[in-house]
Amino acid sequence: MKRNINLIILSVALLAGMIAPLATGASAAGFWVEVLLGGLMAGVLYSLVALGFVLIFKASGVFNFAQGAMVLFAALSVARMAERMPLWAAILLAVVIMVALAFIIERLVLRPLVNQDPVVLLMATLGVTFFLNGLGQSVWGSDVYEINLGIAREPIMILQSVFDGGILVNKDDIAATVAAVVLVTLLALFFRKTKTGRALRAVADDHLAAQSIGIPLNRIWVIVWSLAGVVALVAGVIWGAKLGVQFSVSQVALKALPVVILGGFTSIPGAIIGGLIIGVGEKMAEVFLAPIAVHAFNLAGGGIENWFAYVLALVFLLVLPEGLFGEKHIDRV
C-alpha cells in the first residue's frame, strides 16, 4: 500500500515537473517539444547502457560497474578498425572481441569471486573498469575518434504545421531510437522464445535451482556477459557516432547507474523507462531550471545535469527503493 502511494506521488511530481515549463507559459510549445525530444533521445542512449547492467545483474547478481568502460572499449574498437575496413566488418570483429572479453572476465574475475558479497563483486568490476580503460587507450589510442554511420548530420524539420516554426530533430537520433527499439525487441524475443533465453531467466530467478536442473552456470554467465557486450557495442556505436568516441563516454555512462535505480535492477522495461525519465528530467532541469537557479542564487553557470540524475536516484532510493519495476526483497533472519 505504502509503495503504491509513494509511486503515485513520485509519478505526479515528475510529470508536474516536466509539464511546468509548458503550463506556466515560460516556454514556447515548440521549444518544449524539442527539449522533450532531445531528452528522450539522450534517454535512449542511457537506456542502452543500462540494458547491459540489467542483463548482467539479472543473470548473475553482479553489478557491472564496468558497463560504461565496455561501451567505450567497443566503440573504440569499431572506430579504429573502421579506419582500415568497411564498417560492417569492423562491427562484426568488434562483436568477436566483446565475446572474447566476456569469456576472459567470466574466467578471471567472476568465477574466483563467485560466492562473495555483492559489494566485493562491485569493486571487482571497478577494477575491470580501470583495466579496460587503460587497455583500450593503450591499444586504440586516446584521441577523439569518429564513427561514420553514413547518416546525414543535418537535422530535419518536422511538424511545421502544428508548431510555429516546426521542430528540429536529428536524423541520427531517429536512427538511434530505431536501433534501440530493434535491440530491445530482439532481446525480448530471445528471452521468451529461445531455450537459452529461458535458461537465462531461470538463472536470474534462482542460481541454485537452475544449477540443480542442469543449467551450466558458467556458460550462462559467459553468454550473458557477451550479450551485455553486444549491447554495449550497439550503445557505443550509436553514442560514438553522435558524440565522437572519447574517454568522456565512459564517464557519462556512469549515469546509467541512476537509470537502473529508477527502473529496478532486474527489469528490462525498467531500464528503458528509467533511461527516458532520466534523459528527459536532466534536459528539462538543465534547460528550464538552471537559468532560474543561476539567476536566483547567482551561480556561475548551470551544470545541473551533472548531478540531477543522481539526486533523482537518491530520492527514488529513499521513497521507492526497488525502483519502478524491480522486485521487493525481504530480509529473513
Add this chain to the structure above:
Amino acid sequence: MLYRENGQFKTSYRGDQQMLPILQDRIFMALLLLFVFIGGPFIFSDYMLLSTIIPFLILSLAALGLNLLVGYCGQISLGHAAFMSVGAYAAYNLALRIPQLNFLVVLILAGLIAALVGLLFGIPSLRIRGLYLAVATLAAQFFMDWTFARVKWFTNYASSGSVSTATIDLFGWQLNSPVRKYLFLAAVVTVFAVLAKNLVRGHMGRAWMAMRDMDVAAEVIGIRPVYAKLTAFAVSSFYVGVAGALWGFVYLGSWEPLAFDINLSLNLLFMIIIGGMGSILGSFFGAFFIVALPILLNHLPGWIGFDMSTAMVSNLEQMIFGSLIIFFLIVEPQGLARLWAIGKEKLRLWPFPH
C-alpha cells in the same frame, strides 16, 4: 626467535588492552617514530618529500577516514572525495573570512563541517545498503562537485573558479619548507591514527564492526543501527575533511573544484582495498602503494632502458591498478595488511619452520 611473546605475561586486563601488547612491537613503533620525526628530515630530500611523502601522509589520513566507514562499518561510499572538498573549501573560507583563527582551529572546524555534511549524506544509509548506497554516495560526489564549481561564494567569486592559500602560520612557526610541512603532517597523522585506533578498539568500533558483519544480529543485541551508521559517516567525514583541508593547504597550495573529483574517490577506495579494509595499518599501506606506483612506473622504463610516453605510463597505471584490485579481491581480500600480519606470524616462528 626474535619475535616471541615468551615471558610476556599480562597480569591485568589493562595490560591486555594495550595497543601494542608485544614488547617487540613497542620497540619497533618507538624506532619508527624516531625515524619519522628525527631521522626523516635528514634522510628525505625535498623532492622526495614533495612528490611522495607529503601526499602519502595526507592520503593515508583520507584512506583512514574511508576505511572507518567502509572497512569497519561496512557502508560503501563511492563519492568520498566530496567530503575532502568540503573540508578544503571550509578551511579556505574560514581562513579567508576569519583570519584571526589559528590554523589548527581552522583544521578542526573544517573537519567538523565535513562531518556534518557527511552525516547528511549518510542518512540514506539508514534505509538502503550495499549497491544502492553506492549509487546514493555518487549523488554526494557530483552534487558537491557542482556546488563548489557554481556557487561563487565558496570560491570567493574568483573568475577562474580556483582558490589559493597562503603559507600556514602555526603560532609563529611558518610551514614554508617541505621539511616543516612534513613534520607537521607526520604529527597530525600520528595523532589521528592513534585516535582512530582507540575508537575501533572501543565499543563504538565494535558496534561498527557488528553492523558490518551482521546488522540484523547487531540490532538484536541492542546496538542502534542509526547511531552506529551515522557516527561512522560523521567520524569518517571528519577525518576525510581534515585530509581535504590539508591536501589543499599543505600539498596543493591552490586548487580548482575538479581536484576532488570521482577519480580521487575511486583512488581512495583502491587504497583501502589494496591496503586492507578494516585495518588502520592497511590504510597506510594502500596510500603508499597508490602514491608510489605512478612514480615507480615513471622511472622504471628509464632504469630498464627504454622509453615510454607519459600517456602510455598512465594507461599502464590504470591497467595495473585494475588488475591489482581484482587480484587482491580474489587472493587476499584483506589486502596488504593481512600479508603483513602473515609475515609477522612467520616471524614468530623464524628461524624454525613450524
Add this chain to the structure above:
Amino acid sequence: MQGGRQIGGVVLGMEGISLAFGGVRALQDVSFDVREHEVRAIIGPNGAGKSSMLNVINGVYHPQQGTVTFKGKKRRDVNTHEAAEQGIARTFQNIALFKGMSVLDNIMTGRNLRMKSGLLAQALRLPWAVREELQHREAVEQVIDFLEIQAYRKTPVGRLPYGLQKRVDLARALAMEPTLLLLDEPMAGMNVEEKQDMCRFILDVNDQFGTTIVLIEHDMGVVMDISDRVVVLDYGRKIGDGTPGEVRGNQAVIDAYLGVSH
C-alpha cells in the same frame, strides 16, 4: 532436575498472536504464557512457526494481531532494540556471530547496551572510558569462565568449530544479563557430548542466574529432561501446552509428529 529455584509469576504472555507473510500464515491465534525462572520449550514439526514465535517475542517480526505482555507491559510492535533494552536476549539457529571479530570482541558487543562513554572519550582514552571498558571486560570474562571458552578468547570466531561457535553465541546473549533468554535450537548439529555440555550450561544459567528460558528444540530427550513446561505448535497453531509428561501423552501432538493428515 531443576532444584533450588522458585518458578514465579507470569513474566511473558502471548495473546492471540497471528503472523502472516503475504499469503503465508506463519502463526494463527497462538496464546501461551511463560513464568519467571522457568524453562519453557517450544516444539513442533518443521515449519510449525517456532522461530517465527521467537522472532515475535523479541521484535524481529511484528504480528498482525495479538499482543505480547512482558514484565507487565503490553505491546504489539516493539523493535528489537527496545526488546534488548527490556532484557530479552536470544541466540540464532544459524549462529549470527560477527565473523570479522574475535570471540572476546563478539561477547563484548553483548555489553554495548550498557557502555555509555562518548566518541571523544573513547578516542582520547579518557580515564572513565578506560574504566568502563575494563569493568565490562570483567563481566565478559565471567561469562567466558562460565562457558569454559577461555582458550579461544582471541581467536576469530570464523575459525572455531561449529559447537564452539554456538557456545560463543550463547555467551554473547548471556553477556547482556538478560531476564528472558530465547534459544533457537541451541543443540542443532551437535554430537552427544556437546549436547550434554550445552544442556548443563543451560540448566546452570537457569539455576545460577535465574534467567527465564524459552527454547526451541528438536531433540525430544533434551526437551523432556530440562523443560518445566512445553508448548507444541503445528502449522502455526498451538496444539499442546503443559508439562512434558502431559504433552507426551497428547494425541494431537503424537499425530502431528507422525504426520497423520488433518
